[in-house]
Amino acid sequence: MTVEPAEKLLAPVLSAFWDDPRSWTLDTYRRHEAIRA
Amino acid sequence: MQSEEGFVSRTGIRFCAELLDLTTAEVTAVVTFYTMYRRKASGDYQVGVCTNTLCAVMGGDAIFDDLKQHLGVGNDETTEDGKVTLEHIECNAACDFAPVVMVNWEFFDNQTPQSARQLVDDLIAGREVAPTRGAPLCTYKETARILAGFPDEREGAVEASGGAGPASLAGLRLHRGESAARVVPQRADSPRAPRDEADTYATPTSPSPAEHPSSHDAPSTNATGTGTEEEGE
Numbered sequence: 001m002t003v004e005p006a007e008k009l010l011a012p013v014l015s016a017f018w019d020d021p022r023s024w025t026l027d028t029y030r031r032h033e034a035i036r037a
Numbered sequence: 038m039q040s041e042e043g044f045v046s047r048t049g050i051r052f053c054a055e056l057l058d059l060t061t062a063e064v065t066a067v068v069t070f071y072t073m074y075r076r077k078a079s080g081d082y083q084v085g086v087c088t089n090t091l092c093a094v095m096g097g098d099a100i101f102d103d104l105k106q107h108l109g110v111g112n113d114e115t116t117e118d119g120k121v122t123l124e125h126i127e128c129n130a131a132c133d134f135a136p137v138v139m140v141n142w143e144f145f146d147n148q149t150p151q152s153a154r155q156l157v158d159d160l161i162a163g164r165e166v167a168p169t170r171g172a173p174l175c176t177y178k179e180t181a182r183i184l185a186g187f188p189d190e191r192e193g194a195v196e197a198s199g200g201a202g203p204a205s206l207a208g209l210r211l212h213r214g215e216s217a218a219r220v221v222p223q224r225a226d227s228p229r230a231p232r233d234e235a236d237t238y239a240t241p242t243s244p245s246p247a248e249h250p251s252s253h254d255a256p257s258t259n260a261t262g263t264g265t266e267e268e269g270e
Contacts, residue, residue, distance in 0.1 A: 005218065012209045015201075019209060023200040 040182035044075035072127060073184070080115040082160045083177055085126030085139040086153070092128075096149060097136040101125065103150035108157060120161045133204035134169070141180040143168035146202070170198050 017023060017032045029035040038049040045068045054061045068074045086101040087093075104123055108116050115122045131137045134146035138153050145156060146169040159166045168174055172194040175183075183189050210216040 010208065010212065012212050015205065015209050018201040019206050020200070022196065024195075 039075060040178050040185060040187075042078075043178055043181075044078055079177070080120050080122035081176060082120060082140050083122050083124060083142075084153075084157055084160070085124045085142075087128060087131075087135070087137045087139070088125045089128040091132045092136040095135040100136055100138065100148055100150050100153045104153055104157060107154050116161065118161065121157055133207075134202065140166065140168070140174060141177050142184065143172065143174050143180075144170045146170065168198070170202055172197055 012018075017028060017034070020028050022028055026035070038045045038053065042049060050061050050064045050068060053059070054064045057064075068076065084104065086097055086104065088097045088101055101123075105111060108121060108123055110116055110121075110123050112123065112125050126139060129137060129139060129142075129144070131144055131146065134144070136148050138145045138148045138156065140156070140160065145153075145166075148156075156166060166174060172189060172191070175191075189195055207216070211218060
């Protein structure tokens with residue numbers, strides 16, 4: 001049995017695009033399909 | 038209501054009830070439920086110390102006790118000059134920068150009793166203070182207006198200090214292989230890993246991670262503000 005290192009086991013979801021230059025904008029959310037409204 | 042009067046008065050409650058065709062009891066129920074509504078006149082600056090669990094153990098309780106003594110006021114009380122209202126606040130989702138103090142709902146990260154005392158001294162003396170992240174500080178009434186959904190009209194205010202801070206991106210960088218995995222030391226005297234972005238978020242009233250460890254580091258004796266940085270560097 002192999003043990004995955006922690007950084008592979010836990011893939012960021014909510015924070016996946018937090019390092020985008022303008023991460024807080026609606027445009028960024030839409031580009032990552034984080035919001036469909 | 039808060040952006041006009043600075044708090045929600047009984048007159049304000051009646052005004053809302055009439056405007057919205059509700060009873061004053063219904064409006065009062067909303068006002069008393071949400072902790073961000075004030076129900077009495079307060080200071081120009083709301084100094085909120087997060088004392089929810091993580092911030093509390095990381096030093097929030099110590100900061101709150103220290104500010105109570107320093108300002109001579111209790112929870113939800115205002116200094117005699119009308120400048121500062123001290124309050125316990127609830128979690129503001131900045132646990133990775135604990136312990137957090139908020140002034141008019143702007144973030145002051147990684148605080149210590151000393152830095153928080155300096156912060157309130159600056160506010161009382163009218164010296165400009167800069168939040169660690171987010172928009173520049175404005176008055177409580179202006180903040181209330183923005184929080185009510187009106188746009189922040191100040192040029193460039195929203196993007197003033199960029200996006201997420203390094204502590205919030207640690208997991209993402211680790212996942213991308215952009216930073217080396219390391220085990221958080223369990224003992225206060227364990228050596229610490231070097232910090233890359235140490236000075237990124239330093240402001241006069243918010244020490245950078247170089248001066249104050251974030252919550253990614255094991256709790257050490259820093260809760261009382263005694264520096265431990267020299268141990269690992």
